[in-house]
Every structure is written in C-alpha cells, then in structure tokens.
Amino acid sequence: MNYIFIDEAHFMESLKTIILKNNDKLNDSEKKIIQFVVSNPQTCSKLSLSKLAKKLYVSESAIFRLCKKLGLSGYSELKFNLDELARNQSENLKVSYNFAQELKKANNDVEKFFSTLSLTTLYQSIDKTNTVYIYSTGWQQELIAQYLAHELFVIGIHAIVLPAAFDELVQAHHYAKKGDILFVISFNGDGIILNDEISKLKLSSNKLVLVSLTNMRQNKLASIAHYNLYFPVVSFMVESDMKKVAFTPAYYLIDLFINDYLVWHHRGKE
Known part of the structure; x- marks a missing residue:
C-alpha cells in the first residue's frame, strides 16, 4: 500500500491529519496531486482551480473530487489549508534554513x-x-x-x-x-x-x-x-x-x- 509521507516538523497538524486519515481513499493520480500541492503550498495557495489543473495536466473535476475525498468543502478550503501550511513552513524554515x-x-x-x-x-x-x-x-x-x-x-x-x-x-x-x-x-x-x-x-x-x-x-x-x-x-x-x-x-x-x-x-x- 502506498502512503503519503509527511514531515511532522514542517506540516500543519490539521492538514497532516486529514491526508493521513483519508490516504486509503486516494488513487495514485490523486496521491500525486496532493504530494505536489503540499510540497508547493505557497505557490498552489495562490492559484485558481483552473490554473492549478492546467499546471498539473489534470481536470478541474479531478481536483474537486480530491477535495471531497479529503472531507473538504471544496477547493477554497484546500487553498486556505495550503496558505496556513505555507506560513507554518516559512516560520520553521526561518529558524533552521542554511x-x-x-x-x-x-x-x-x-x-x-x-x-x-x-x-x-x-x-x-x-x-x-x-x-x-x-x-x-x-x-x-x-x-x-x-x-x-x-x-x-x-x-x-x-x-x-x-x-x-x-x-x-x-x-x-x-x-x-x-x-x-x-x-x-x-x-x-x-x-x-x-x-x-x-x-x-x-x-x-x-x-x-x-x-x-x-x-x-x-x-x-x-x-x-x-x-x-x-x-x-x-x-x-x-x-x-x-x-x-x-x-x-x-x-x-x-x-x-x-x-x-x-x-x-x-x-x-x-
């Protein structure tokens, strides 16, 4: 079984929990999408649904279905979580970045x-x-x-x-x-x-x-x-x-x- 591994030092607790809890519901394509967005939260949090879909070469409906599988209300809630994640990462990296x-x-x-x-x-x-x-x-x-x-x-x-x-x-x-x-x-x-x-x-x-x-x-x-x-x-x-x-x-x-x-x-x- 493929799991999405998340560094606990860098990822926001709520988003980490959401992803781990719903990991078994995601297919390989959806796991690749979520891996990309959590690896690039600052960039993705600023993209519209259509722009993110084009960037990942997937349909808008594929991203929307992913949000639903994660228990989110929609893409807006995912963007909110990614924005929080980006801020948390920035604060952690300011201390440790070399x-x-x-x-x-x-x-x-x-x-x-x-x-x-x-x-x-x-x-x-x-x-x-x-x-x-x-x-x-x-x-x-x-x-x-x-x-x-x-x-x-x-x-x-x-x-x-x-x-x-x-x-x-x-x-x-x-x-x-x-x-x-x-x-x-x-x-x-x-x-x-x-x-x-x-x-x-x-x-x-x-x-x-x-x-x-x-x-x-x-x-x-x-x-x-x-x-x-x-x-x-x-x-x-x-x-x-x-x-x-x-x-x-x-x-x-x-x-x-x-x-x-x-x-x-x-x-x-x-």
Whole structure:
C-alpha cells in the first residue's frame, strides 16, 4: 500500500491529519496531486482551480473530487489549508534554513540525478552534428545558455545561442541541418507559447534533436524533448520569491555533462 509521507516538523497538524486519515481513499493520480500541492503550498495557495489543473495536466473535476475525498468543502478550503501550511513552513524554515547546506544538497541531487542518465545516443549525436543551437527564456537562463555555449566551444563543438525571441526559434528548423541539436533552457518548462512552438517544430521537422534543461523533472517541455536534463535551484533567503534563487546547480549540471561527454569520447565512443 502506498502512503503519503509527511514531515511532522514542517506540516500543519490539521492538514497532516486529514491526508493521513483519508490516504486509503486516494488513487495514485490523486496521491500525486496532493504530494505536489503540499510540497508547493505557497505557490498552489495562490492559484485558481483552473490554473492549478492546467499546471498539473489534470481536470478541474479531478481536483474537486480530491477535495471531497479529503472531507473538504471544496477547493477554497484546500487553498486556505495550503496558505496556513505555507506560513507554518516559512516560520520553521526561518529558524533552521542554511543556504550553504541547501546548495550542497541541491548539487548532490544533481549528481545523483545525472548518474541515472544514459546519454550515449546524445553524445553520438553531438559527435555527428554540424551545429548546436541553444534557446533560453529569461535573463538567468540566457546566462546559463552562454555558459553552455562556451563549454561546448572549449571542447571543439560549434554552438549558436539564439536570441530570446520566438521568431528566431521558429526559423531555427529552416536553416538547421538534419542531426543538429537544439538545447532549450526554461526555468519550469511550462511556458504555453514556448511549448506550442517546440511541439510544432518537432512535428514539422525531424531534423533537430531536442534537449531540455529545466528546474522541474515533470513538465510539458521535458515530455516533448528527446532528452531532459534537470537542475534544482536554491533560494538565497527563506522570504525570497522564486526569482531570487541560486542557479549554481544548473552550471554544475553542465560541467557534469561536458565531463561525461569527454570521458565517453576518451573511452573510444563506447
């Protein structure tokens, strides 16, 4: 039997009790929904029912049924509980939060995640490609794109960083050659317009190998791409919003990627 595990130090007693008491009523899909919302209470407490449904790729009725199974009057009561949960978490974290430890943990998570990947076919594609294209959204992601391009250049791979304009992305497949690679760097991978364009590009052309770099393991962009490289981010301070975060793990991920490619290349392209 699958249970939802909740850290007693961080979760509000009433919500914890509600979830544990009704755990047996929830199917696997509903358990995934509740795991996400209790892991991201501050974000979810600010979303409307329709926006949360779109974010999780489920129907509004699925979330409403979940609320009923938990014995809540509806989505509004769930939002109220999540808002209280977010405040309690913030108060607890203000006392115990250690940026250096969190950053170290994030980098360890990147290393563990990267060790699970099998990228031989991607490395083979890199060896055969004429050009690597890199597209990013947001100024922090653009800095990461520039770093990736530089690291590729150092090992002899030509990379072009596309301007952060959709027209440039749309045009990419027109002048790209078969086997070229497109890296897309997006913070959460859930940009509707971006993903629509990527989907169209994938459908209209079998030229490009798509590689996503995102903050979330499960998102629309990752599902579209042929390969997904995941990096967490770490808040500089507890009270900061998601814009005030350290992207160090993304750079660490790129370093691991470049080194692993070189190791594979040195071993004779096994």
